[in-house]
């Protein structure tokens with residue numbers, strides 16, 4: 126499979142502070158790649174470097190085969206970016222916002238209804254941005270990023286701050302874009318979003334990538350399935366599944382007639398994060 130993005134030993138310093146430390150990864154064409162980490166981990170900085178908004182301090186990165194330092198004009202033509210903050214013109218209509226971008230890229234006029242259709246917002250062309258909900262604005266942000274028909278999309282915290290219904294809609298939209306052949310890099314601090322969407326996931330912590338694999342493999346490698354027993358007293362007992370400890374726990378509670386409910390709990394990406402960092406990744410969205 127071809128690579129859409131190649132990142133080699135990339136670092137980015139702001140003054141003396143190293144926000145991104147020697148990270149490397151590849152993104153295969155037509156896949157969704159996630160950068161998962163808490164606030165301040167270096168996710169937006171990585172996106173800024175890959176979208177040619179900010180040069181790397183060292184290392185190399187190639188987007189669509191082009192070098193971020195030497196070929197920024199070519200890269201900008203091939204990519205779409207959804208920023209973390211919703212920077213739309215609030216006083217202008219949906220159509221006017223998109224038309225502004227369409228002209229920047231010299232895309233044909235009928236592109237506007239096409240991209241609005243792909244995010245289910247074609248009936249809102251005349252609405253002013255300021256009258257839309259946050260979820261609707263996020264759909265317009267995605268529509269705007271599609272106006273130049275990019276091969277590669279960068280979505281910085283696409284579900285952040287959205288209500289659960291809108292977050293689900295945006296996730297489905299991201300999967301639809303993948304099924305249309307787009308390569309997508311998302312950043313997120315939402316564990317569920319990362320697990321659900323990403324073909325490959327890099328866990329980024331304090332500027333470094335500390336693990337990278339499919340979500341399933343990360344859970345296999347670093348997570349532990351757990352045997353969970355609810356006792357008649359309401360107490361919860363947990364122990365790693367299929368171990369002597371869990372069978373001893375089961376036997377003892379069973380002998381004491383204490384068992385109310387038994388189930389197994391699969392490892393989650395949160396377990397992986399805690400195992401790797403010793404910290405909890407609190408989910409604010």
Ligand SMILES: Nc1ncnc2c1ncn2[C@@H]1O[C@H](COP(=O)(O)OP(=O)(O)OP(=O)(O)O)[C@@H](O)[C@H]1O
Pocket residue numbers: 139142144162163164165166167168169170171
């Ligand atoms: N322009 C800048 N000047 C100095 N420091 C910066 C600058 N931009 C980011 N930083 C710092 O670099 C670190 C990484 O920031 P970055 O925005 O990449 O993190 P993030 O993982 O995207 O988190 P968030 O979701 O909060 O944006 C943070 O400590 C941040 O304070």
